[in-house]
Amino acid sequence: MNTTELRAKDVPALEAEVKDLQKTHFGMRMQKATQNLSNTSQLRLTRRSIARAKTILAEKQAKQ
Numbered sequence: 001m002n003t004t005e006l007r008a009k010d011v012p013a014l015e016a017e018v019k020d021l022q023k024t025h026f027g028m029r030m031q032k033a034t035q036n037l038s039n040t041s042q043l044r045l046t047r048r049s050i051a052r053a054k055t056i057l058a059e060k061q062a063k064q
Helices: 003-007 011-033 041-063
Strands: none
Protein backbone atom coordinates (compact mmCIF):
# COMPACT_ATOMS: atom_id res chain seq x y z
CA MET A 1 0.00 0.00 0.00
CA ASN A 2 1.46 3.34 -0.99
CA THR A 3 1.46 6.57 0.97
CA THR A 4 -1.38 8.24 -0.92
CA GLU A 5 -3.70 5.37 -0.04
CA LEU A 6 -2.59 5.47 3.59
CA ARG A 7 -3.00 9.25 3.86
CA ALA A 8 -6.57 8.95 2.59
CA LYS A 9 -7.51 6.74 5.55
CA ASP A 10 -8.65 8.02 8.93
CA VAL A 11 -6.96 7.20 12.26
CA PRO A 12 -9.00 4.06 13.18
CA ALA A 13 -8.49 2.65 9.68
CA LEU A 14 -4.74 3.25 9.94
CA GLU A 15 -4.60 1.55 13.32
CA ALA A 16 -6.41 -1.45 11.83
CA GLU A 17 -3.99 -1.47 8.89
CA VAL A 18 -0.97 -1.48 11.22
CA LYS A 19 -2.48 -4.33 13.24
CA ASP A 20 -3.15 -6.33 10.07
CA LEU A 21 0.37 -5.76 8.76
CA GLN A 22 1.84 -6.83 12.10
CA LYS A 23 -0.18 -10.05 12.03
CA THR A 24 1.00 -10.71 8.48
CA HIS A 25 4.61 -10.05 9.47
CA PHE A 26 4.33 -12.38 12.46
CA GLY A 27 2.96 -15.14 10.23
CA MET A 28 5.83 -14.67 7.81
CA ARG A 29 8.37 -14.83 10.63
CA MET A 30 6.86 -18.11 11.79
CA GLN A 31 6.99 -19.47 8.24
CA LYS A 32 10.63 -18.44 7.99
CA ALA A 33 11.43 -20.16 11.27
CA THR A 34 9.88 -23.40 10.03
CA GLN A 35 11.45 -22.94 6.58
CA ASN A 36 8.11 -22.66 4.80
CA LEU A 37 8.62 -19.12 3.52
CA SER A 38 9.80 -19.20 -0.08
CA ASN A 39 10.17 -15.45 -0.66
CA THR A 40 12.11 -13.97 2.26
CA SER A 41 12.17 -10.50 0.70
CA GLN A 42 8.50 -10.18 1.71
CA LEU A 43 9.66 -9.79 5.32
CA ARG A 44 11.50 -6.60 4.44
CA LEU A 45 8.57 -5.24 2.47
CA THR A 46 6.07 -5.81 5.27
CA ARG A 47 8.44 -4.32 7.84
CA ARG A 48 8.73 -1.18 5.73
CA SER A 49 4.97 -1.05 5.17
CA ILE A 50 4.43 -1.18 8.93
CA ALA A 51 6.89 1.69 9.42
CA ARG A 52 5.22 3.71 6.67
CA ALA A 53 1.76 3.23 8.17
CA LYS A 54 2.97 4.04 11.69
CA THR A 55 4.65 7.22 10.47
CA ILE A 56 1.50 8.47 8.77
CA LEU A 57 -0.56 7.48 11.82
CA ALA A 58 1.75 9.49 14.09
CA GLU A 59 1.50 12.50 11.78
CA LYS A 60 -2.29 12.36 11.83
CA GLN A 61 -2.41 11.97 15.61
CA ALA A 62 -0.05 14.91 16.08
CA LYS A 63 -2.36 17.15 14.04
CA GLN A 64 -5.34 16.36 16.25
